[in-house]
Amino acid sequence: MTKQKFDQITTPQTVVIISNFILGIGILTLPRTVTEKVKTPDGWITIILGGITALLVAIIMVKLAERFPGKSIFQYSNEITGKVIGSVVSLCIIIYYLTLSSFELRAMSETTRLFLLQGTPNWAIILPFIWIGLYLITGGINPIARMFEIVFPITILFFLLVMFLGIKVFDINNLRPVMGMGVMPVMKGLTTTSLSFVGFEIILIIYMYMKEPTRALKATVIGLSISLVFYCVTFIMVIGALSIDGAVTQTWPVLTFIRSFEISGLFVERFDSLLLVIWIMQLFTTFAVCYYAAALGLSHIFNKNINLFIYGLAPLIYIVSMMPRNINEMFQLGSVIGNFTLYFFSCVPVLLLLISLMRGKQS
Template sequence: MSGTSNSQKDQITTSQTAVMVINYMLGAGILTLPRTMVEAAKTPDVWISILISGTIILASGWIIVKLCSRFQGQTLFQFLPEITGRAIAMLISILVISYFLAISAFEIRIMAETGFYLLEGTPSWAIVMTFMWIGLYLILGGVSCLSRLYEIILPITLVFFLIAILLSSRIFDIDHLRPVLGSGITPVLKGIKPSLLSFTGYEIMLVALAYMKNQGKANKAMIAGVTVPVVIYLITVIMVIGGLSINGLEKRTWPTLDLMRSFEVQGLIFERFESLLLVIWIMQIFSTFTVTHYAASLGWSQMFNRNFRPFVFAMLPVIYLIAMVPKDINQVFNLGDMFGNVSVYLFGGVPLILLFVSILRKKGAKPE
């Protein structure tokens, strides 16, 4: 029943699809995003870079939707052979799967690293193990299970996140964001690249679209799925730079966490908000981890036309091992940059080529 054919009841609604994209995008990146962007751009104008890269992502998302809607009810792994033939399809599929595995591992590792703040002293395997096992249990339920959980997670994270980050307005200083475009547009462009890793996530549409009940609305889901993270990232970067200034955040490993640690609120039930942020953010990391783990396992199963479940189990140790490869935190961050680069080519470039080829070779149905 699972594996080859996408069963009828395992379907998701348009809003669930959007939520899935949002949850995938909002991941570990937000904790380091302000720093990576400022490091590259050296200007407080990086919020403009976010807007620009958001637009770029929307464009590549549109291409993916265009491509997928030519093959109704099929995932990338299923329709690839039709476009390119088996051999190349295999190659691309393996690349995409490895990418999903790597992102999955990356999220796991970042979570283990931030455990330094939340659970100092707990060995990372203990955190990671519970995390991965619960993820495994969830993934076995299939795509509708995943998206139902994400629907619960998203409002919680958004509400708490907004409360926490807006409370930092007490240390916000608009002068830290001025002057706008003081050093011209070039640094802003330099800031685009580092923000792309945080924007990876739209590629899940390559898989998710096949499960949508109403595939005509895929574009809507995509737009909503990209806009929400863009707004969240925008708020985050503005508040972090406004609160810490670009000089202050450049040397902080986790600037978004440090923003939360830089103020205390008296009179509310909580005085300190970093644990709150971390806890809700771990939910986001969890959703990114599960969705990529799911996509990777699904990829294998559809590529080999085999049952889905064994692959879910098989990928578990693989992800763990990849997560433990980087020796220190700098390697983790470098790895993250690398994935960002890979994602640009893999999901920005390849779908465009595939779309052209499929149009030229008249493969797939023309979307109405």
């Protein structure tokens, strides 16, 4: 109840933001993208290894953020490397979040068109979504965190329920043999699976809002582990039901998996659209936090009120999200973002940390 200088978020909120953000876009396509690379049913090992890789990067990020409490990466990148390079780094992050939020919008729209609203134009689906997102983020980080808290348990419960219902089409033989082709295939998919954990880098931004910054590392580890468990369960269930050949041919293998069984006698027989409904809510939170991160970055660079950039970015996000001409171009955009993330977020935080250690910069 005390008046704070700015909003603060609790540790559970940080955990929820991180794990929900990671699960956001990856979960529906993960079994396909992994299997495409690995080509054996060992993808789940790759996922675990990818999760550990991501965890290492996350620890570096937390260590970096811990040196500058109360500041976002947009502010301390300037302090570490000087104004010019710092601004370039910040700008890259802003463009990354901007593109990511647009990509998520488009992915949501394409999926909705495929499963719920055939023939509805993309703009009609995207525009109200942006407006509601705008309404949410004008409230600052606290409402965003609370929104995550609403969506997270619903997603988890529903997802687990659906996975559990899928047990009757599950066949353990589809997952055999373990390491039948040796270790190499497992390693091949490592890049893809590490990429599916993209999202934890949000800790660079939300760290400044944490009420108990000393628990940042713990929160990041827990958040990552929750998504790791989810990815593994999903992968095992989907491959177990569809086999690797089935998973590779499907655009949205998880939805296909859920379509493959019907529970009769209930009011709702098919769960794919319902899962989609939940997933839209989850994507909304992810979209909102990306949008907020981009606006926050701009406001930190230019030292202006954030609301200005929140409104200013809305049309930009819309335009970028409408740029891919079809679903294939959309996935291309996704892989561009993925590659950028891979190189940028695995190098830059390490470099920043090293430079700040060498120059002894700390605030």
